[in-house]
Amino acid sequence: MDRNLLITGAAGYIGGSILADFITRTTGPFSRANISAAVRSEAQVESLANLGINVVLVDLSDEASVTEVVLRNEIDIVLHTASSHDPNVASYLIKALGQRRKATGNETFFVHTSGSTAFAPEAGWPSGEMKDTDPIFETEKQLAANHPIRLTDIQVIEEGKTQGVTTLIVVAPAVYGRGTGQCKNMSIAFPIFIRSSIKDKLVHQFDKNGNPAAVHISDMTALYGLLVEKILQEEAIPNGEKGYYFAVAHKVYCWDLMQGFAERLHLLGLVAEPKTRTWPSDEMAAESLGVPPFIARVMGTHSTELVPVNAYEVGWRPHWNEKMLLESLGQEIQDVLEVDNIKVAS
Template sequence: MGQNILVTGAAGYIGGSVLASFVTRTSGPINAASISAVVRSEDQVQALSKLGVNVIQVDLSDEMALNEAVVRNEIDIVVHIASSIDSRVVSHLITALGQRRKASGEEVFFIHSSVAALFATEGGWLYGEVKDTDQRFEKEKQIGGPHPVRETNILVTEHAKAQGVTSLNVVVPTVYGRGSGEWRKLSVNIPAYTRASIKHKIVYKFDKDGSPPAVHISDLTALYALLVEKILQKEQAPSGEKGYYFAMAHRAPWWDVMQHLADALHARGLVAEPKVQIWPSDEMAAEYLGFPLLYIRAMCTSTGQLVPVNAYRLGCQPKWDEKRFLESMDDEIRAVQELDKVKDTVFDSILPSSRN
């Protein structure tokens, strides 16, 4: 097969870090591949062009432009990180890959990015503990909609199969740590809490504790790289209905996280006291954090009984654990102070009604 890789969301936190991980390799199959990156603006084109990759400015909702980008650049592997909820983009990319497969006669691959909160009770999951080797796809279909992430997951598997495209689905949990991309370098959750705490001089937590799965950005990018390497080396990896990968390294005990954050902020003189208060309401939390109210419980109080198996079987070895994570809160605060310059657009595609 060819070695042409396309990364979407390449100006984002995760996508940019994945791209950086790919282009900084000095050996191995990814180093020998041709890499293209999709961005939305001319400023992002300028920022990423220095990396020596083929930067494509395209509106992902433009089916014809997206199809042309995939076919003209002879893309064999799409690493889709731009959105987990926009089924139109997923459909366009997979259809274009199907055309590429017919033209080349070679296998093509679509690596999707989903979210772990979908497999928690707050996200509508009804079946308790779940391994990524279980029959999650059939259970997702049984639950059905309306949930844009679940509906997109189902579409990925079904549409890829119909188009002759091999699909893999990386289920992304809470991500933390400094990004290594050229544009957006901050994650979502902890920076949001940090901004709100500094602005209002107080740290809040929800009335319900949660312990969601979590992963450091460097461990997450290592998983994406591992999957792409397996593909390039023509090694077998679970795909399709069996191709889910829970990108979980450890859990994030949220009340403990908030206490560590409060201690670190107070030590810097950024909050009035190290005591963590309960949010007076979900509405206030959504407003202060900038999260959509419709999903705030799933984002901030969920736990989920996820058990990662597939990634570890392939050789994934995370370097960060819970203890190291909790001890890194001062680094998270410093990152916000130094890097909080790019507007967070992660929720721009969610309906406005979900914010209020």
């Protein structure tokens, strides 16, 4: 049976890279998938126009437009990468998939992109190792209060149950590497530290060493590819309350990252010293990074102990590791220089 697949956030870093990967898959299970891409500006529609897929212009925060797009394009599967933290947008998409399921009698699927910062002790998550097969949903419910990512995950699972839509939640850690989409090819995860270092002409780190989880964008898109393959082949995979997929390839120490940036930025003449300094206060870090102090501290000091089991069960074998990431920091810097049009004296 042919299935119609919609990727939201298709002009973004993760969504654009998934789209670029999926359009190369013309054989096997993907030959049964018709791909649509959701974007929110005319310029983005134009950028994707030559890909030979259906591009839809939609503001996902408008429920009527979302319903119309899903029903008119007969969408059976949504890969949602436009927002990890807006429960309403997720809810509109799932309700529309529920209508589509009722109209056709066929199973519909919602694959959500969540974020691992919600699963760090620094953000109130219990410390200690946790597998994606552990009771994550129950823990998210106990701890939900005012955490937009957790509230959205809960909404996804509960709305999915109400609407009879099968839901999966991919938990993205810090994603790095050059994206392959048509529009935005840089993550926010590490470039935010590179930009603040160039602005301050110094590389700063926090007084506590974080050890967050990470994944290269190519490994991230490979996981989405595997999940969609399973859906297209009608294979039963963990879903709903048990359908969490930690996209954790490895971890990385924040101080190693910052030291790597300091050495490379110094060689380029963009910072004054080849070593790091400690932020004098969270407020100064926040001002330089352009986020609230609490977020700045979580970004720079959080550690996660998330163990991917479900992802490996579906066959995921990430290629990138911590060593490869640390060796590729020069490329992360080059990407920022290119996007921000910063010239370096040779």
